[in-house]
Amino acid sequence: MLRRSGLQALQALLELARHGQQWSSVSAIATAQELPAPMLEQLLLQLRRAELVESRRGRQGGYRLSRAPEAIPVAEVLDAVGAPLQLSEGPAEGSDGRAETQVLQSMGQRLQNAIERELKQLTLQELLFDLESWKEYLSNEGGLMLG
Template sequence: MKLSTKGRYGVKAMFELALNFGEGPIALNSIAEKQNLSVHYLEQLFASLRKAGLVKSIRGAQGGYILSRKPEDITVGDIIRTLEGPLAPAECVIDDDSKECYKADYCVTRTIWEKIRDSINNVVDNITLQDMLDDYKKMNNTETYMYYI
């Protein structure tokens, strides 16, 4: 399973907002510059993040985006699922998938895919933006954080 740029860039952008939490709105062009991302692409991502209630947009000359909740209340799972959809290694184990596989009752590999899904969800649901900030503060070379996210 591999995340697309949506999920990876979304986590980077949300981390940037977390770094500036409580200091007012951050313009997308500032996030794009600091994370070396396309402003146009960030606009698409932030439309989804805003719709999901993870960020708020502030209009005006000093406008931009802010987190809608504290960094400790937003998980990496919240961000990734908003931008990527459900996290599952196979179609047959997507939680909200309405169509059930006709082989589910006797498919030996389904159990494996469920365990992988549950493990991935457990990890991303237990890492918050605050955890990322704490890890960032522990890093020795604070100038290169954008290259490691």
């Protein structure tokens, strides 16, 4: 359902979101998220072209979010790296002329539309909240799972 490039782009952006307006190098992001640096660099270039991140060269450079995490919908991230969430395709429309086929195709389209609506509303900020909640829950001290 979700392509690897989409997952990795979201991982990278969550790492940047955790650091606020600080610049983060490709190697720091790759290490923190256990991602291959060359692939990550390509994803970050795509995200920069989509104006989701900004970059700065030099010793104190790197990448950071170009907008606040609450202003970045997940759908936009997935689109930026060419990894929109898609349900698996069924038979071609009207392929066998059966009413059952039409009903199931209609259901599939309704589900796809619902997924697209949700991804347009779900923001990086919400994922960051979930991430921090899970980290707290999984820590040695336990904690309360929120959200």
